[in-house]
Amino acid sequence: xxxxxxxxxxxxxxxxxxxxxxxxxxxxxxxxxxxxxxxxxxxxxxxxxxxxxxxxxxxxxxxxxxxxxxxxxxxxxxxxxxxxxxxxxxxxxxxxxxxxxxxx
Numbered sequence: 343x344x345x346x347x348x349x350x351x352x353x354x355x356x357x358x359x360x361x362x363x364x365x366x367x368x369x370x371x372x373x374x375x376x377x378x379x380x381x382x383x384x385x386x387x388x389x390x391x392x393x394x395x396x397x398x399x400x401x402x403x404x405x406x407x408x409x410x411x412x413x414x415x416x417x418x419x420x421x422x423x424x425x426x427x428x429x430x431x432x433x434x435x436x437x438x439x440x441x442x443x444x445x446x
Contacts, residue, residue, distance in 0.1 A: 344376050344396040344411060346389045347428060355382040361402050364395065374425070375414045378402035 346366050353373070354365035361378035366389060368374065379396035389395055400409045415425045 352387045373416045
């Protein structure tokens with residue numbers, strides 16, 4: 343089962359290339375997308391954090407030997423951010439200055 347990481351509204355549910363994708367838009371403007379999924383809730387459905395929103399599509403086994411879920415988070419139309427930041431599991435990336443010898 344796939345659960346919504348935060349409250350929001352389902353804004354997309356449809357096929358992209360060869361698998362079903364679902365998007366939840368959250369009140370802060372971030373958009374969470376999940377694939378491959380089945381049995382999705384309809385577009386326009388309001389969801390709560392932790393609510394089941396879809397099922398993992400076990401038939402799409404591109405992560406052999408088992409099925410896997412892809413979770414992407416966008417801020418704005420094209421800016422992807424690390425979803426693990428929203429779970430407190432990753433530190434933000436920090437870019438270090440590069441010296442003349444290209445060493446960090």
